[in-house]
Amino acid sequence: MTVIVRDLRPDAPAEIEGFIRVRHAALPYVFFSPESLRHAISLSHPRAHARKLVAEEDGEIIGTAQVGLAHESPVPGQGFLNVYVDPARTGRGAGALLVRTAEEHLAAHGATNLFAWVVDEPGNRAFAERHGYRPSRSAHFLRLDLAHTALPPLQDPPPGIELRTAADFADDPRPLFALDAAVAADEPGDIDVEFTDYEAWVAETWRYPHLDLELTSVAVADGHPVAFSVAHTNGAGRYGTGMTGTVRDHRGRGLAKLVKNHSLHRARAAGYTEAYTGNDSDNGPMLAINQWFGYEIRATEVRYVRAVG
Incomplete structure (x- = not known):
């Protein structure tokens, strides 16, 4: 039995x-679908x-890797490789071959630092460290039993704030692009990002096949x-938060709780039973908000990094 990567x-x-x-x-x-995967491939x-x-053994895919350069980063040469192997098919060399193929590709295109998310389990971490990677920050995956957990009561917005949905911006989503860019710039992470290409944002984010405009809540001032609070749904009971954030000048007013609570209530009313989200471990305010809703940490990933050369 031979493993090949292609x-x-x-x-x-x-x-x-x-x-x-x-x-x-x-x-x-993390939810994937044929539509979301093809969407990502087509818009690269x-x-x-x-x-x-993919790592293939006897015609069966047993491992995958997402590889590329963080082109939205103002710092050049930031590469990423996220490698996952079927837990039932480890020990066959698929992970090592995926890493080697990914590293060679990234180095050939000028990568100077390589970043990889690794599920926080002893075997996975040891694998990363054997390949020369060192641990950096971490992030949590959280789940909320939306069908059986009592959500906080709905509240009226504070004075000067109006609650709307992303569907209200369907004709011109540029104001949401500006909000997303401002919030993303402050998000904790190893790689800084700058959203400057509106058309690319529309194609990649606004037209993401699982973006739910009706369940995405927006607070508007002036x-x-x-x-x-951006909602992603699969139409079959699963709801995920793509991003929750507030611009700097309006923080400390409870707006993140407000928009997320309204989105969660409407998601439950629409029949969604599971809610997922993710948080950087250093993002204490958002972790506290999610735990206030009843989310529980289900797993952790550690960001590993290796300098090329």
Whole structure:
């Protein structure tokens, strides 16, 4: 039995399903679908030099890797490789071969630092450290039993704040782009990002196949969005938060709680039974908000980094 690594073929439905199966087996807290995977592949920025790799053994996909350069970072050379192997098929060399292929590709395109998310389990961390990576920050996956957990009561917005949904911006989402860019700039992380390309944002974020405009809540002050909670749904009971944030000038007013609470209440009324989100471990305010709602940490990933050369 020989393991080979190659690029995913997006026009092969069985391979798309195999990629998703492995990702869900290794990381069940993040939702993937054929639509979202094809969406990501079709919109890959040329400067990202992105690849979706699969490790195959006897015709079966047993490992995957998402590889590329963080083209939205103001610092050049920031590469990423997120490798996942089917937990039932480890020990066959798939992970090591995926890492080697990814590293060679990134180095050839000028990467100077390589970042990888690693599920916080002893075997996974030891694997990363054997390959020369050192631990950096961490992040948590959280789950809320939306069907059986009592949500905080709905509250009226404070004076000067109006609650709307992303659907109200369907004709012109540019104000939400500005809000997303401002919030993302303050988000904790190893790689700084700058959203400057509105058309790319529309294609990648606004047209993401699981973005739910009706369940995405937006707080508006003086006609401008100042806080939002972005909802992703799969139409079959699963709801996820893509981002919750508030611009600096309006923080400390409870707007993050306000918009997320309204989104969660409407999601439950629409029949969604599970809610997922993720938080950087250093983002204490957002962790506190999610725990206030009743979210529980289900798993942790550690960000590992290695300097090239």
